[in-house]
Amino acid sequence: MPDALELLKTRRSFKPVELLPPGPTAAEIDTLLTIASRVPDHGKLAPWRFIVFEGAARRAAGAAIAQAFAAKYPDAKPEHIEAERERLTRAPLVVAVVSRAAPHVKIPEWEQVLSCGAAAMNLVLAACALGYGASWITEWYAYDRAVLDALGLAAHERIAGFVHIGRRPGVPEDRPRPPLAEIVTRFPTR
Numbered sequence: 001m002p003d004a005l006e007l008l009k010t011r012r013s014f015k016p017v018e019l020l021p022p023g024p025t026a027a028e029i030d031t032l033l034t035i036a037s038r039v040p041d042h043g044k045l046a047p048w049r050f051i052v053f054e055g056a057a058r059r060a061a062g063a064a065i066a067q068a069f070a071a072k073y074p075d076a077k078p079e080h081i082e083a084e085r086e087r088l089t090r091a092p093l094v095v096a097v098v099s100r101a102a103p104h105v106k107i108p109e110w111e112q113v114l115s116c117g118a119a120a121m122n123l124v125l126a127a128c129a130l131g132y133g134a135s136w137i138t139e140w141y142a143y144d145r146a147v148l149d150a151l152g153l154a155a156h157e158r159i160a161g162f163v164h165i166g167r168r169p170g171v172p173e174d175r176p177r178p179p180l181a182e183i184v185t186r187f188p189t190r
């Protein structure tokens with residue numbers, strides 16, 4: 001179990017194809033989803049939910065992605081359509097984090113969306129804490145209505161991300177991070 005601060009200071013994403021089997025066990029998936037749902041949530045609305053894709057279900061969902069792709073690009077080559085079918089099989093576990101944010105009498109929709117982002121990030125961090133690698137991506141199919149219908153999303157629901165999880169292939173190279181001087185100001189005291 002990596003030290004929490006070290007994990008937060010060094011966490012990096014992997015590409016979905018780099019995430020190897022075996023994926024998390026059933027008990028670990030419960031742990032991941034329990035942690036993902038333990039986020040700040042103004043009004044206790046749970047403005048998010050999760051869809052788990054494992055094993056053959058990943059390819060079944062991929063069929064809907066391939067079908068939407070073929071409908072969008074009627075001239076697409078068969079190999080491109082087949083590649084779309086494999087979108088969710090790149091990593092052993094994929095969790096769709098779904099925003100259920102909606103107008104509410106008291107809680108701004110924006111705050112519900114932020115809570116959903118926190119849930120996705122908690123999921124990523126929980127996966128890393130369990131020793132796995134993770135990748136939070138959306139890609140085109142997160143915004144395609146036919147795919148969203150096939151995945152069972154209601155009209156007001158949106159995909160915050162498809163979090164891909166699997167065994168880490170090694171230690172990733174870092175990428176530049178914004179210098180604090182560029183993103184932090186201190187409010188003047190007069």
Ligand SMILES: Cc1cc2nc3c(=O)[nH]c(=O)nc-3n(C[C@H](O)[C@H](O)[C@H](O)COP(=O)(O)O)c2cc1C
Pocket residue numbers: 011012013014135136137138139160161
């Ligand atoms: C909502 C959201 C959607 C993203 N979608 C993609 C995506 O479709 N493709 C991609 O390469 N990265 C995507 N990213 C970025 C990756 O999650 C990741 O942050 C980046 O590739 C590397 O940064 P890291 O190593 O600090 O995690 C997305 C990030 C967020 C927050």
